[in-house]
Amino acid sequence: MTRANGRKYAAILYSSALSASVLLGSGLPGAFAAPVPQAPITVPLALPADQGDGIPSEADIAAAKKNESDAKAAQSRLEGLIGTLADKQSQAVANGMRANDAYTNALLTLQAKQSAAQVAKTKAADAKRQADASRKDVGALASSIYQTGGVNPVVESVLNGSDGDLLAKATTLDALTRKQSEAFDRAVASDHASASLAADAAAAQKAADDAARDADQARAAAEAAQNAATQALATASQDRTKVIDRLAELRNTTVSLETQRVQGLEQQRAAAALAALQQQAAQQAAAAQQQREQAAAQAQQQQQQAQQQQQAQNPAQPAPQQPAPQPPAPQQPAPQQPAPQPPAPQPPVPQQPAPQPPAPQxxxxxxxxxxxxxxxxxxxxxxxxxxxxxxxxxxxxxxxxGLTSQAFASAGVYLPRTATPQYFAAPQYIPMGRWQPGDLIFWGDGGYFYHVAIYIGGNQVVQALNPSTGVTVTNIADMSAAGMQLWPTAARYW
Known part of the structure; x- marks a missing residue:
């Protein structure tokens, strides 16, 4: 990234401390700013070699005012520092949002693992009860065989019965033998099933324990990121105040006037960045439409080529459609002329126009x-x-x-649970400039989205923002100024 681009994008993020306060719940007013560029900024923006991170002292400002070129250089350095502070703070806010999303996903994983472990435990307990019952049946059978010397009393009664039907006795003995064999087979099978399901339950519980550990770590990371964002906001706010004081001193103006001047520059750059993002969205939409039209044209061309090939491969079909019986047709011109058939079929025609127009309306x-x-x-x-x-x-x-999924569920539309799947499962995608209330607005880089909100019009969204703010209505500009990367395409589920 060149120095000029670095200063340009740093300026886009100028209103960091004030706007980010809306996100972090500090109660400070938010300044207007535009969406950040589509490509995420992952490192502090580079400044020229003569611009360090330190804020010039009052003595430095006094010395710079003695020379016009030094004064211009000092002003450039101070304005660059505002961009640097904005970038540091914005990255902290974005990291906090990503950490929140990571913890939410960890919690959802934990819930799924715990549910799976509970189901596995229930199956294992049922299998154990069945295995215990089968063991009791086998034990009773073995005890009976041992006490009777290997001859079951039921078998003996069959053999000594007065019934002389040998076939019936043989069938009964075979049935008794099969029941004993089935009892042993059931005991073995249920014992194996119980052991297998017990192992599954143990593995599922281990997975749940691992997910619980991961969720604890994700929570700690989310809390640390939130604290870092809060600290970054406080530091950026204090340093910003010092920088504007130095600018006012350098330019021989008041702090109030200098603040207004800086915010005016921010608004101009923000409007330009917003227009650029809207233009990018329009270009993406136009490119997508062009691709659809090209695909439709190619499909039509392929269909025509297929029809032509089919006609070329079947040239014999039109020949049999004109057989020899056609010549005798003109031999009967007389019966066709006397029949006055043309005037009769014409009157029923006006019955058709009536039903056709109302149907497609x-x-x-x-x-x-x-x-x-x-x-x-x-x-x-x-x-x-x-x-x-x-x-x-x-x-x-x-x-x-969670808020967006429940909001649409109340209308009978069921969304995936987290932000990224909610975007990719959408039936329609709407470019910026054509957003309407009810569209889902996302923040992320196009492959991963760490935040989602419901657009309500007027560049505002209703959303569950963070632990400090809760469910609130926020201006998109405030979120963009705080470093959240607005995606230029919304998802529409209505």
Whole structure:
């Protein structure tokens, strides 16, 4: 990245401390800013060699004011420092959001592993009861054989019975032998099944224990990231105040006027960045439409070629359609002329136009139901304002994807549980500039999304943001200024 680009993107992130306070729940007002560029910034932006991270002292400013070129260099350095502070703070905020998402996924994994372990334990317990019952049956059978010297009393009664039907006796003895064999087979099979299911239950419990350990580690990481973001916000806010003080001193203005000047520059750059992101989304949409049109044209061309090949391969078919019986047809011109048939069939024609027009006209119903779905989802989310942020929560506390999934479930639309699958499972994708209330807005890099919210119009979203803020309504600009990477394509489920 060149120095000019570094300063440009640093400026886009200027309103860091004020805007990020909205995300971290500090109560400070948020400044307007535009979405960050599509490519994530993973390291602090590089500054020119003569711009360190230290804030110039009052003595440095006084010395710089003695020379016009030194004053310009000092101003450039101070404005670059504001961008650097914004970048450091924004990365802390984005890392916190990613850590929150990682912990939510760890909790969901833990819940799935615990459920699997419980099912495995239940199956193992049932198998053990069946194995114990089979062992008792075999034990009773063995005891009976031992006490009778190897001859079962039932068998003896059959042999000594008065019934003279030898075939019936043989059938009875065969049945008794099969029952004894089946009893032994059942005991062996149930014992093996019990041992196997017990091993499965132990493995499932180990997996659940491992998932619990991973979830604990993810929670610790999320808490550490949240604390780091809070600390970064406080440090950035203090350093920003010092930098603006130095700028006011350097330019011989007041702190209030200098603050307004800096924020005005931020708004101009933010508007340009937002326009660039919208243009990028429009270009992506146009490219996708062009690809669809090209694919349709290719499919049509292939279909035409296939038809031509089929006609070329079957040239004999049109020949038999014109057989020899056609010549005798003109031999009967007389019976065709006297029959006045043409005037009679013409009157029933006006019966057809009436049913045709009304059939294709009801396209108004789908938009109404779709709009209702979106409004129901928005209404559900808005009714949860003030609810706490709960990692892995789907009510009464929520995480970001828990809120969106429950909101649409209230409208009868069932989404995947977490942000990334919610994006990729969507039936429609809407580029920025055509977003409507009810669309799902995502933050991430296109392959992984760490946050999702419901768009409600006016560049605002309703969302479960973080543990400090809970469920709230936020301006997209504030989130972008705080370092969250807005994705230019929304998902539509209505």
């Amino acid at each position: 009801p396209p108004v119903t789908p938009p109404a139901s779709n709009s209702g779905t979106a409004q129901t989802a928005i209404g559900f989310a808005m009714s949860k304002l003030g609810s706490p942020y709960v990692w892995g929560g789907t009510g009464p506390g929520y995480d970001c994807s």
